[in-house]
Amino acid sequence: MKKKMSGGEILVRSLKREGAEVIFGYPGGSVLPIYDALYDADIQHILMRHEQAAAHAADGYARATGRAGVCMATSGPGATNLVTGIATASMDSSPLVALTGQVPTALIGRDSFQEADITGITLPVTKHNFLVKDVNDLARTIKEAFYIATTGRPGPVLVDIPRDVSGGTARYVEPGPVELPGYKPLVDPDPAMVPAAAKLIAEAQRPVIYAGGGVVSSGAHEELRRLAELIMAPVTTTLMGIGGFPGNHPLSLGMLGMHGTRYANYAVCECDLLVAVGARFDDRVTGKIETFAPEAKIIHIDIDPAEFGKNVRVDVPLAGDVRRVLQKLLDALQGASHQAWMERVDTWKKEFPLQYDTNGLKPQFIIRELDLLTGGNARITTEVGQNQMWAAQFYTYTRPRSFISSGGLGTMGFGFPAAIGVQVACPGETVFDIAGDGSIQMNIQELATVVSNDLPVNVAIMNNGFLGMVRQWQELFYRRRYSYTEIYGPDFVKVAEAYGAEGIRVTKPNEVRPALEQAIASPKPVFIDFLVEREENVVPMVPPGGSLSNMLG
Amino acid sequence: MRHTLAVLVENNPGVLARVAGLFSRRGFNIESLAVGRTENPAVSRMTIMVEADDRVLEQVIKQLRKLIEVLKVQDVTKEEHVDRELALMKVNAEPAKRAEIIQIVEIFRAHIVDIGRKTMIVEVTGDEGKVNALENALRPFGLKELVRTGKVAMLRGTRDMTTNGKEVEE
Numbered sequence: 001m002k003k004k005m006s007g008g009e010i011l012v013r014s015l016k017r018e019g020a021e022v023i024f025g026y027p028g029g030s031v032l033p034i035y036d037a038l039y040d041a042d043i044q045h046i047l048m049r050h051e052q053a054a055a056h057a058a059d060g061y062a063r064a065t066g067r068a069g070v071c072m073a074t075s076g077p078g079a080t081n082l083v084t085g086i087a088t089a090s091m092d093s094s095p096l097v098a099l100t101g102q103v104p105t106a107l108i109g110r111d112s113f114q115e116a117d118i119t120g121i122t123l124p125v126t127k128h129n130f131l132v133k134d135v136n137d138l139a140r141t142i143k144e145a146f147y148i149a150t151t152g153r154p155g156p157v158l159v160d161i162p163r164d165v166s167g168g169t170a171r172y173v174e175p176g177p178v179e180l181p182g183y184k185p186l187v188d189p190d191p192a193m194v195p196a197a198a199k200l201i202a203e204a205q206r207p208v209i210y211a212g213g214g215v216v217s218s219g220a221h222e223e224l225r226r227l228a229e230l231i232m233a234p235v236t237t238t239l240m241g242i243g244g245f246p247g248n249h250p251l252s253l254g255m256l257g258m259h260g261t262r263y264a265n266y267a268v269c270e271c272d273l274l275v276a277v278g279a280r281f282d283d284r285v286t287g288k289i290e291t292f293a294p295e296a297k298i299i300h301i302d303i304d305p306a307e308f309g310k311n312v313r314v315d316v317p318l319a320g321d322v323r324r325v326l327q328k329l330l331d332a333l334q335g336a337s338h339q340a341w342m343e344r345v346d347t348w349k350k351e352f353p354l355q356y357d358t359n360g361l362k363p364q365f366i367i368r369e370l371d372l373l374t375g376g377n378a379r380i381t382t383e384v385g386q387n388q389m390w391a392a393q394f395y396t397y398t399r400p401r402s403f404i405s406s407g408g409l410g411t412m413g414f415g416f417p418a419a420i421g422v423q424v425a426c427p428g429e430t431v432f433d434i435a436g437d438g439s440i441q442m443n444i445q446e447l448a449t450v451v452s453n454d455l456p457v458n459v460a461i462m463n464n465g466f467l468g469m470v471r472q473w474q475e476l477f478y479r480r481r482y483s484y485t486e487i488y489g490p491d492f493v494k495v496a497e498a499y500g501a502e503g504i505r506v507t508k509p510n511e512v513r514p515a516l517e518q519a520i521a522s523p524k525p526v527f528i529d530f531l532v533e534r535e536e537n538v539v540p541m542v543p544p545g546g547s548l549s550n551m552l553g
Numbered sequence: 554m555r556h557t558l559a560v561l562v563e564n565n566p567g568v569l570a571r572v573a574g575l576f577s578r579r580g581f582n583i584e585s586l587a588v589g590r591t592e593n594p595a596v597s598r599m600t601i602m603v604e605a606d607d608r609v610l611e612q613v614i615k616q617l618r619k620l621i622e623v624l625k626v627q628d629v630t631k632e633e634h635v636d637r638e639l640a641l642m643k644v645n646a647e648p649a650k651r652a653e654i655i656q657i658v659e660i661f662r663a664h665i666v667d668i669g670r671k672t673m674i675v676e677v678t679g680d681e682g683k684v685n686a687l688e689n690a691l692r693p694f695g696l697k698e699l700v701r702t703g704k705v706a707m708l709r710g711t712r713d714m715t716t717n718g719k720e721v722e723e
């Protein structure tokens with residue numbers, strides 16, 4: 001007979017079986033039995049300084065690796081602090097496993113100390129969640145949680161573990177294969193639909209491929225490149241799709257949508273076939289839906305059939321794992337060439353490049369310098385706002401999982417903790433969080449985490465003294481009435497130093513390169529406080545609700 | 554248009570909240586929802602009436618299918634099916650009016666299941682039209698209380714929706 005283990009030990013063993021290497025967490029009363037098991041377990045635990053940051057770090061880890069990221073918090077306030085991070089992962093289909101402590105089963109529902117109905121609270125922002133009521137169910141539940149989080153359309157799964165469950169004892173029984181009768185993730189497309197898609201592609205004169213995060217998460221970047229080259233179609237990506245197609249490829253159009261390139265948006269407006277690959281026609285991409293790709297037939301490839309027809313009508317839906325669908329499609333296709341179309345697209349590229357003037361210290365210039373210095377090979381995370389859009393526009397991402405950003409939820413405070421997860425996943429690599437002075441203040445306490453764990457994360461703060469993106473909208477749409485968007489910040493250099501990190505201040509363009517070099521060379525985490533032009537705008541821009549053909553700037 | 558959905562779900566606590574939450578979150582309108590166990594104790598069956606155009610209906614069905622605990626969703630509206638609803642109506646019934654009420658109840662093949670000093674409770678089972686008609690017929694007497702179960706539905710003949718995860722016919 002195997003000896004009995006505590007629930008905490010069973011949990012650790014289950015996590016190891018799932019291949020989890022690291023937990024981003026924060027302890028508390030109702031996870032004490034779990035932390036006791038972690039004390040001498042050979043699984044890494046990184047003590048964050050806020051549970052929200054734990055969720056973002058696990059999310060960053062997941063996005064950098066494609067494997068589930070694990071975060072943990074105690075019941076009540078610990079659990080509710082995870083919610084923004086879980087919602088962020090949910091909107092971007094990131095495989096996250098969130099473990100929460102809960103009050104003992106006998107106290108549930110009685111407003112007990114530090115009780116929060118976290119399965120109820122996270123219902124709309126998880127792919128699924130569990131409340132484990134019996135320690136004998138724990139091992140199986142963890143297996144199911146990882147399975148659900150990482151298969152099909154990935155997403156966050158929360159497992160709520162009452163204290164008497166983690167503190168209870170049971171024999172560890174190896175769970176059998178996962179059996180979830182209501183969950184059968186799709187893999188291969190309906191074979192009947194593939195020829196229909198191939199036919200549309202063969203007939204197209206002006207095709208455009210519109211690639212989203214599904215390309216990255218299914219690992220379909222190679223197949224996407226082959227498809228684009230085979231049918232000679234330019235490729236534009238969403239924010240989430242960045243890195244899914246090499247930014248330096250001659251067929252690359254960069255990003256489309258609200259702050260996309262003019263040439264990407266023009267190409268979408270004039271194309272006669274749009275091949276949407278792992279993308280979901282978000283309103284930030286389509287602008288006014290009635291005028292989106294008005295002349296195009298649409299092929300939509302996605303793992304989630306609920307995305308077909310949700311926002312736009314689709315001519316040929318191909319449901320399945322994006323990579324598998326592309327493989328089948330490639331088999332069914334012949335090469336094509338669209339000389340006239342490619343010439344037209346190239347003319348737009350030459351006529352309307354992304355640009356900025358070089359008066360003063362410009363954020364775009366800083367990101368270009370970083371791009372040149374790192375050869376497009378750094379892992380970049382971002383905060384939200386102008387910094388995020390410039391990071392998307394001016395760095396050349398050449399490989400998947402190198403651009404990590406909160407797209408769907410747009411969570412300020414994501415980038416720095418996400419960079420922690422990325423650095424843990426990719427120890428030898430250069431990691432930069434491109435930040436705004438507003439966003440960085442939302443999780444700045446994580447300086448303590450990077451310092452105490454020797455994580456050489458770099459943060460490039462585009463310090464404009466404003467909540468820049470909101471200020472930009474106020475400038476453009478509210479007659480420059482800058483209502484509460486001028487934001488005071490601390491001396492970021494001193495803050496970094498106070499925590500034991502390195503701080504560098506940059507005020508002039510010629511200081512940018514040396515500062516970046518110093519940060520990359522430093523074994524310490526570094527904050528660079530770039531005092532940039534205060535009222536620089538992100539252009540071009542499709543005004544909200546406008547058509548992609550009508551761009552400002 | 555109104556649709557009748559038959560939904561098989563795992564009989565777990567919280568599954569009703571997942572389904573109801575999905576409807577409210579995505580702005581779908583539930584007109585009625587009836588839920589109960591099936592021939593298989595591990596499985597519950599919901600009958601959901603939803604007002605939706607084709608595009609919204611497709612979303613409702615696909616989003617329901619994404620819930621891990623939802624085993625099967627079928628739109629039975631256009632299929633040959635039987636649907637029934639049960640209602641209890643407490644109607645004012647002064648002794649002088651009782652004969653008239655009893656007559657109406659008989660015409661509808663409903664039953665009187667309780668008689669108080671001033672009221673009677675009428676029980677009726679039928680399709681929605683019949684229940685509506687009886688409600689309208691009794692309203693003039695003064696309906697003090699009305700409760701309806703919401704519709705339950707089942708396909709006719711050999712076509713069925715089994716609970717073992719496999720379906721006989723889509």
Ligand SMILES: Cc1ncc(C[n+]2csc(CCOP(=O)(O)OP(=O)(O)O)c2C)c(N)n1
Nearest residue numbers: 385386387410412436437438439467468469
């Ligand atoms: C948590 C959160 N709160 C508010 C917002 C709304 N918002 C979007 S961009 C932005 C300004 C961000 O300012 P900053 O971090 O300084 O970046 P900048 O735009 O100046 O680059 C705000 C407040 C948000 N996205 N997330």
